[in-house]
Amino acid sequence: MKRIVIIAIFTIALSHNRVVETKIFSRCQLAKELLKQQFSRQYLPNWVCLVEHESGRSTSKINQASTSVSYGLFQINSKQWCRKGRKGGQCDMKCEDFTNNDITDDSKCAMRIFNTTGFRAWQGWVSKCKGRNLPDISRC
Template sequence: MNTFIVAIGFLLIGMSLPAEAKQFKTDCEVVRALRQNGFPENQLRDWVCLIRSESSLKTHATNRNKNGSTDYGLFQINSRYWCGQGRVGGDCKVKCESLIDDNTADDSRCAKLIFKRHGFNAWYGWQSKCRGKALPNISKC
């Protein structure tokens, strides 16, 4: 009985811990995640380049901006417009903090909305490091 109670205690503690963040190790890992989240095949090279330049393939990346807003996660989604800090909010109707775990589904939904409204030009990293430049070769992915 005591073992059962201890096991339940560890289970509850584990459930209360924040979700793990992920560091993608290769472009092909990123491509797999993008495909799982329904990104168009003809845009994958741009998305991989964007993710490399914005977050260095880290789901837990954050960046504080001069205007006081923060960029979150793999796609560096901005708190001023797209997500709510400490609450569900922004145009993506998501908590910013949920964008820095290893679940890329909510990040992907939000990135697709941003792309639908503004294209890749919404991301300065894509503008400076990807637009008009050689994109990653993902042919073996």
């Protein structure tokens, strides 16, 4: 009986844990993946710089601020662009979906953000990339 209870508790505990896939791109891997996702070659150094300073090129990065949370490679913010636990926001996506290795949904939302407000939507780009030397991806 004791063994059955322990197995049941263990099974319940495992079912509540969410497995997080993490990929940390190299600079060239990121540039190539962004091109596959239809990002403009013209702005590619800006996107690479943005991702490097927002998430460290990590797909599973989550950053809690006082009133919102930012998710994934592009640090997409829950205040305006997505909703935790359900689809919503201007990208009509679940924020947690931005923390896996498939960056297709992240890329679509990031492009929507860019098309709405440009790179200035990301503080990391404003403070670390705007008007500065951008990453050299010419050998990628």
